[in-house]
Amino acid sequence: MISLLSEFAGGSFHLLLRVFVIVVPIMVVLELFEGSRPFRRLVRLWARLMAPLGMTEEIATPTFVGFLFGIAYGSGVIIRETRRRRVARRQVFLMSVFLSQVHAIVEDSLVFVALGAAALWVVGFRLLWAAAATAFLGAVAAAFARRRGRRHDEPQPAARRRD
């Protein structure tokens, strides 16, 4: 019992120390630069990078924020953008597929790198994987929509409220 408690205390301390050293500085830096003009330039650059996957500029901000901060932290922007503007359903789908495979790229990746994972794999391979998944599922969805004779590029009625 004593050995279990001391293992728990020691393990908890190291775990918290690692998270503190990584997460707090990142949050401070992000807070400082979030609203700035360079950040918005980045969003525009991001839209250009995502264009080959079929994503347009209307979905760039929530995708970029989710990519950086995660689906949970970026949820405000994601839900607001998909409701406020009548974004095409296909765009929301592509964003969801991409973000479901890769998000919170800095914070989550660093936690695993701190644990001993190879950065090249948890960042580089995951990005390639997400791009491939988005291209593949985007093509599958387009094929389905064609078979049903629907135009999936049309704006959907604003997402239904479910709260």
Added chain:
Amino acid sequence: MTAEPPELPDLVDPSVSLAASLRRDLPRGIRSGLATFWSLAKAMIPAYALALVLEKLGVITVLGHAAQPVMSLLGLPGSAAVPLVLGYVLNVYAAVGAMTALHLSAQQITVLGLAVLIGHNLLVEGAVLRKAGMSGVGFGVLRALSGLLAAGVANLLMKAFS
């Protein structure tokens, strides 16, 4: 030719000096950093305690035996199923907490890390996607499966190149 979109107004007031904006934003950044740290700690420490107790009680060994076939396809010990399941239900930090209690090699941490990074916090994040008009359940299943698939591919590639 399409007209250039009008330049967006700058959120940072140019009349406010850099020092003044630092004075305003730095404490806010530190506060949000500490708040994030606190919410992460609240998720991680109970998960770490749970994983430690489950391990001492031998529950991890039982779960591990059940998940052995899937885990061994990924080059992982059966006990790696526990952080994976904790990650699905809770979050990345719960999974990391549970992984601390195991003894994995760097390659195993990378492979398991990919599975957890792609599939985690499925309940909370599924709710977000649902509010955006997508299927939360569908994306939960997609992430669990594609995470395992990505981990399997990465394991094979890493073996081939090492």
